[in-house]
Amino acid sequence: MNRALLRKYIQEDLGSDPKAQPIIREHLDELVNELYEAIGRDAAADFVWNSSTRENFFEDLRRTLYRGRSIAELPLTQVHWQLASMDRATLFTTNFDPLLELARYRMNGGSSDDPDFAPYRSAHSPRLGTELDPQKVYHVHGWIDPDGICGGSFVLTESQYFELFSRQGQRPNQILDYVLTSGGAVLILGMSLADVNLRRHLYLRSRNRISDSTEIYAVLRVHGRELLDTYQTLHWANQGVRVVFIREYHEVPRLLRDIKFGLPHDPAAPLPWMSQTLDWVQRNLPMDVIFSDKWQVKARSALLQLLSTLRESFAIPQNETVQATLLGQVSLQEIAVFAETRHASNGREARQYAQQFRLRVSGGFAQGVAGVAFSQGKLFEVLDDPDVADQNFTSEMKQFYASRGLRNWRSLIAIPILEMSDRLPVAVVALSSNFPEPFWSRFEQRDAAYRTQMIEAVDLTVREIFGDQTVGNHRTIKAER
Numbered sequence: 308m309n310r311a312l313l314r315k316y317i318q319e320d321l322g323s324d325p326k327a328q329p330i331i332r333e334h335l336d337e338l339v340n341e342l343y344e345a346i347g348r349d350a351a352a353d354f355v356w357n358s359s360t361r362e363n364f365f366e367d368l369r370r371t372l373y374r375g376r377s378i379a380e381l382p383l384t385q386v387h388w389q390l391a392s393m394d395r396a397t398l399f400t401t402n403f404d405p406l407l408e409l410a411r412y413r414m415n416g417g418s419s420d421d422p423d424f425a426p427y428r429s430a431h432s433p434r435l436g437t438e439l440d441p442q443k444v445y446h447v448h449g450w451i452d453p454d455g456i457c458g459g460s461f462v463l464t465e466s467q468y469f470e471l472f473s474r475q476g477q478r479p480n481q482i483l484d485y486v487l488t489s490g491g492a493v494l495i496l497g498m499s500l501a502d503v504n505l506r507r508h509l510y511l512r513s514r515n516r517i518s519d520s521t522e523i524y525a526v527l528r529v530h531g532r533e534l535l536d537t538y539q540t541l542h543w544a545n546q547g548v549r550v551v552f553i554r555e556y557h558e559v560p561r562l563l564r565d566i567k568f569g570l571p572h573d574p575a576a577p578l579p580w581m582s583q584t585l586d587w588v589q590r591n592l593p594m595d596v597i598f599s600d601k602w603q604v605k606a607r608s609a610l611l612q613l614l615s616t617l618r619e620s621f622a623i624p625q626n627e628t629v630q631a632t633l634l635g636q637v638s639l640q641e642i643a644v645f646a647e648t649r650h651a652s653n654g655r656e657a658r659q660y661a662q663q664f665r666l667r668v669s670g671g672f673a674q675g676v677a678g679v680a681f682s683q684g685k686l687f688e689v690l691d692d693p694d695v696a697d698q699n700f701t702s703e704m705k706q707f708y709a710s711r712g713l714r715n716w717r718s719l720i721a722i723p724i725l726e727m728s729d730r731l732p733v734a735v736v737a738l739s740s741n742f743p744e745p746f747w748s749r750f751e752q753r754d755a756a757y758r759t760q761m762i763e764a765v766d767l768t769v770r771e772i773f774g775d776q777t778v779g780n781h782r783t784i785k786a787e788r
Contacts, residue, residue: 309352309463311371312364314339316355349465349503356464365457372404373453379420381453382759383410385685386497388730389563396494397433399445399486401462401502405452407444414728415442424452430459432481435489447482462504471504483508488519494551494566495525496559500543509546523548526562528555560730561683567729574671577640578682581668584731588636592773597635597645598658606633606646606772613768614648617738617761621746628741630716633769634666634677635734641665642681642735646772649713664707667699674699677735680721684732686762688720691743718745722762724769736765 317339321327330338343351356364373381383406390398391410398407408427428450429443449459460478462468471477486493487508500506509523525543529552530536540550553562568579596602610631623629632647643661646652652660666678673682676696680687689696696719697705708714716739723732740746750757 308368308371309348310339310343312355312367313343313351315367315371316358317342320358347465349463349468353464353466356466365451365455368403368463369451369453369455372451376453377420378405378409378422378453381406381409383413385560385725385730386563388414388725389560390496392729393563393567394441395567397439397441397443397445399447399482401446401448401498403446403449403451403463405450411442411444428458430478432478432485433489435485445482447479468503472507479504480508487512487523488521490520491522493521493523495523495548498525500525500527500548506546509548513546524551525549526551526553526559528553557685561685564684564729564731571670575669577668578670580729580731581636581639583727583729584733585636585639587727587731587733592635592645594637594658598654598661600654603646603652603654603657607648607651609768609772610646610648613764616764617746620760620764621750621757623746627746628715629746630739632677632737632739633734633772634681634737636668636681637661637665640667640669642668642677645734649715664704672699674704676719677721677737680723680737681732681735684723684725684730686720686722686758688718688747690718690745690748716741717743718748720745720747722765724766734769736769738765 314335318331318335321331342354346354355367359367381404387406387410390407391414400407405424405428408424409422411427412422412424427442427444428446429440430446430449433439433445446459448462449457451457462471462479471480474480483505495505498505525548527539527550530539536552543550551562553559564580565578571578610633614629614631617623617629630648632649633645634642635645637643643665644657645661646657666674666681668674668678668682670682673679675698676687676689679698693714697708700708718740719737721735721737724734724736725731726733738745738747747758747761
């Protein structure tokens with residue numbers, strides 16, 4: 308973001324000089340990168356701050372952050388939803404955007420494209436010993452919305468950080484002091500711990516040997532080198548911080564879910580949230596409805612339409628056979644096929660199939676790709692690896708699969724459908740391909756965007772199948788070719 312601010316300033320500064328046009332055309336990026344490296348990240352923002360009017364600076368910041376998108380177009384990720392569902396936690400952010408407020412607004416039933424965020428945000432430090440508003444998101448460094456409205460104590464530039472060092476009474480310092488000393492547990496998420504003011508507060512806390520009931524944890528990505536991670540753990544332990552390592556960022560929603568609901572003592576036992584998802588399925592998707600002739604026709608038709616949409620949107624070749632299967636929870640620790648595109652089944656046949664073949668789901672023991680996706684609440688895929696695809700299958704399950712000719716694919720991707728205010732898995736859609744390198748592995752430079760569009764298409768299809776039983780606000784999003 309700071310680099311983009313610097314680029315925009317230099318481009319506009321040189322733009323009024325006709326002699327500088329060749330520099331802009333040929334050397335702008337090189338000049339920006341060299342200046343950025345020469346003066347540093349925070350100083351780059353300082354340079355723009357001191358060289359612009361305040362109105363121009365915030366306008367450039369707004370354009371850099373949102374790139375012309377309105378609030379309705381902002382991308383809420385699964386992490387935003389999961390954080391917003393942490394109803395017994397207070398959220399503090401150093402980000403300038405309103406994504407956490409937007410997630411809480413949507414989860415509370417809000418549907419306006421121009422929401423009022425006032426009930427969901429604050430820039431003031433809570434008082435020690437006072438009750439916190441669980442709906443609030445506290446902005447440590449202020450905020451700026453897509454419409455340009457700003458609030459709070461803005462902190463971005465180097466000089467603004469220097470001001471925090473010299474004036475402990477400033478609001479960002481008060482908020483950080485509250486977070487780190489008010490008791491309970493603190494989870495630092497989505498930060499590299501490079502924020503110099505946060506590091507200063509941790510240092511002062513450690514130097515002054517502040518002993519309180521606050522336990523501080525930080526989620527960091529593992530480097531993969533055991534000794535490096537060991538030394539890093541030791542360093543942060545000296546600052547009073549316990550490190551929680553993850554391998555990939557998509558593990559964060561599951562981590563938050565485990566924090567909220569807890570883990571079973573026995574890894575093979577059901578996860579604590581699974582009773583809630585089973586209740587939801589039994590209430591909204593009773594088995595006599597799922598395994599009726601009418602529902603089976605409706606579900607298979609919608610899944611076939613999904614395949615048609617995916618084939619057209621992503622130019623899937625005709626010789627690549629793609630199938631879709633919808634699975635849902637049928638017992639506390641089992642999911643089964645609700646509907647699929649491979650076979651047209653009446654209600655009785657579908658019920659019989661669901662009784663004969665089920666996948667176990669749990670925290671430490673899940674069967675198959677769909678079982679893992681459901682248990683972890685995240686996308687899971689296998690490319691041309693039948694052993695991983697059949698993980699934890701019994702010999703009877705493998706024989707059943709073979710006898711029905713169900714292994715007519717090479718690759719599989721399973722996408723969980725998340726529902727309820729807690730964003731818990733209530734179903735899984737598995738897409739299979741007869742290619743060892745299926746269409747979803749060939750997105751190349753547009754991988755993130757196209758996968759998002761694929762997941763949205765799957766999610767919208769399932770909500771169409773489920774009908775009016777589901778909750779939440781959703782928009783139709785067209786996939787790009």
